[in-house]
Amino acid sequence: MNHAATTHDTLACDLLVIGAGPAGLAAATRAAGLGLDTVLIDEQPAPGGQIYRAVTTTPVQDRDILGADYWHGLGLVEPFRRSGARHVAGAMVWAVNRTEDGGFEVAYTTSADGLAGLLHCRHVILATGAQERPFPVPGWTLPGVITAGAAQILLKTSGVVPEGTTVLAGGGPLLYLLAWQYLNAGVKIHSILETTPPGQWRQALPHAWGFLRSPYLGKGLKLLRAVRAAVPIVSGVTALEAVGGERGHLTEVRYEAGGERRSIAVDQLLLHQGVVPNTNLSRAIGAEHVWSQRQDCWEPQVDGWGATSVAQVTIAGDGAGIAGAMAAEHRGRVAAVHAAKALGRIDAAARDREAAPHRAALALATRGREFFEALYRAPAQFRRPVGDTIVCRCEEATAEQVRQAARMGCQGPNQMKAFLRCGMGPCQGRFCGLTVGELIADEQGRHPRDVGYYRLRFPIKPVTLGEIASLPQTDHSRSAVVRFKK
Amino acid sequence: MFRRLEAAGTGAAPGRTVRISVDGGAIECREGDSVAAALLAAGMPACRDTAVSGTPRGPFCMMGVCYDCLVGIDGRANQQACMTRVREGMAVVRQTGAREVSA
Numbered sequence: 001m002n003h004a005a006t007t008h009d010t011l012a013c014d015l016l017v018i019g020a021g022p023a024g025l026a027a028a029t030r031a032a033g034l035g036l037d038t039v040l041i042d043e044q045p046a047p048g049g050q051i052y053r054a055v056t057t058t059p060v061q062d063r064d065i066l067g068a069d070y071w072h073g074l075g076l077v078e079p080f081r082r083s084g085a086r087h088v089a090g091a092m093v094w095a096v097n098r099t100e101d102g103g104f105e106v107a108y109t110t111s112a113d114g115l116a117g118l119l120h121c122r123h124v125i126l127a128t129g130a131q132e133r134p135f136p137v138p139g140w141t142l143p144g145v146i147t148a149g150a151a152q153i154l155l156k157t158s159g160v161v162p163e164g165t166t167v168l169a170g171g172g173p174l175l176y177l178l179a180w181q182y183l184n185a186g187v188k189i190h191s192i193l194e195t196t197p198p199g200q201w202r203q204a205l206p207h208a209w210g211f212l213r214s215p216y217l218g219k220g221l222k223l224l225r226a227v228r229a230a231v232p233i234v235s236g237v238t239a240l241e242a243v244g245g246e247r248g249h250l251t252e253v254r255y256e257a258g259g260e261r262r263s264i265a266v267d268q269l270l271l272h273q274g275v276v277p278n279t280n281l282s283r284a285i286g287a288e289h290v291w292s293q294r295q296d297c298w299e300p301q302v303d304g305w306g307a308t309s310v311a312q313v314t315i316a317g318d319g320a321g322i323a324g325a326m327a328a329e330h331r332g333r334v335a336a337v338h339a340a341k342a343l344g345r346i347d348a349a350a351r352d353r354e355a356a357p358h359r360a361a362l363a364l365a366t367r368g369r370e371f372f373e374a375l376y377r378a379p380a381q382f383r384r385p386v387g388d389t390i391v392c393r394c395e396e397a398t399a400e401q402v403r404q405a406a407r408m409g410c411q412g413p414n415q416m417k418a419f420l421r422c423g424m425g426p427c428q429g430r431f432c433g434l435t436v437g438e439l440i441a442d443e444q445g446r447h448p449r450d451v452g453y454y455r456l457r458f459p460i461k462p463v464t465l466g467e468i469a470s471l472p473q474t475d476h477s478r479s480a481v482v483r484f485k486k
Numbered sequence: 487m488f489r490r491l492e493a494a495g496t497g498a499a500p501g502r503t504v505r506i507s508v509d510g511g512a513i514e515c516r517e518g519d520s521v522a523a524a525l526l527a528a529g530m531p532a533c534r535d536t537a538v539s540g541t542p543r544g545p546f547c548m549m550g551v552c553y554d555c556l557v558g559i560d561g562r563a564n565q566q567a568c569m570t571r572v573r574e575g576m577a578v579v580r581q582t583g584a585r586e587v588s589a
Binding site for chain 2: 043045054060061131142144145146147150151153161162164185247250267268393394395426427430462
């Protein structure tokens, strides 16, 4: 063993940005430009986040396949590389703790060597983005069923695409974007099972004015037309089920539309029901969260600068509420300007002046979002499953078990952990938290906002004892394990 | 099943080939693949049986969120296949159920 490489040197900076998607890249670039000593830390080996995933390394070189919106990401990476901000790639942040001087001590593990390191900073911008909304239908745990986002990551990072009979199911822009990218790549899609109720456009209509004046309109219609011309779309799907064969792999998709039940023999089912903020880190850090009535999910409470209820912690991008990649970029810049003011680098007047163009761009980028949100709101029966449908993928707790525990008087998601181990597995509630809250609300006639969410603590992702042991020793860590003499 | 775009000659640049083993059998991957992508491209949609009920699972989110793609890599159990890049000579084992405590 090489003893020289058993501990990382402790990094120090003014500003730590966590996540190298559009918000994180833009924030780090802007902050470095304002003279802040900035570190950007990210789990992936290359910058881009999920939306611009592998934009500098993708094998998919025919630019028409992924589309111009994807390649826009290169325009964020290049300025970031020239900005002077440091990039720690392939590193997973699992704890952020306040230090006595008001700064932060951050623990992370680097995937290349499996060693944990410490970083000291004075301000944190979380740009941890979104994840797909849980879409718990019977059979969603079968091999052969993956999320549409996962399928898109396979395409972007490896040029890997489905073969055989492939069905896309759910609703939301990403489902159609993926279908369009597959068409461009010559990948055949059997059909799209659209779960968005056909009448839902009526709820969206009051928001149409913003949408009509937004950049989404032209792009969206062109994309939809191309997909509709090439892929059979079953609208008004009210029930969906994935069925496995003898080896326990997906073989069939059953669904109900227009009162009729039908079945398709399939090789792949790609699921999507929109995206929600990834709140594990923001919750563990202690930020206040609020229920978004429009998007049926939790989001951190932030002001116009992205500032949270925790001093010197700012959130930018979809992690602070879903608004899309373009908005994330501008929110990143606004957060960077705010951080520069919070750290005393610029005064309030300079902050307001610097932020003005970013705010204007943000307003333009978010115009029309309400229309999407209303149109693609996930239907209640796909957010609130029944029967044997697995809710917690890690611990295999079912909808009926959760509902029964709720009927027995389970107080909320935290007590559900004691009843069923729900949310206690390695994903730490990421794929069951929203569903568990909705099911308790359903059974107890309460609102999800009153039911609450899991209490999350550090480490926010599983770490090994070896990783913890590899942390640099500090006075605090030594004193924490020293026995007092009796 | 999944396939590689480059095999069809459309739109993807061929990359350097990296060889790994899965349960002792060799598979060829593209440099830059995650282990999960390599497994799917090699026709292996399942990479473990769950510890709770022993049912098969495979990569689901591909971004480190779901923990359904856990495999053993070079002797270390419970590694996220979607968060680990393939390396020449890497030994991947599929995980079957709960680990037993040896006497």
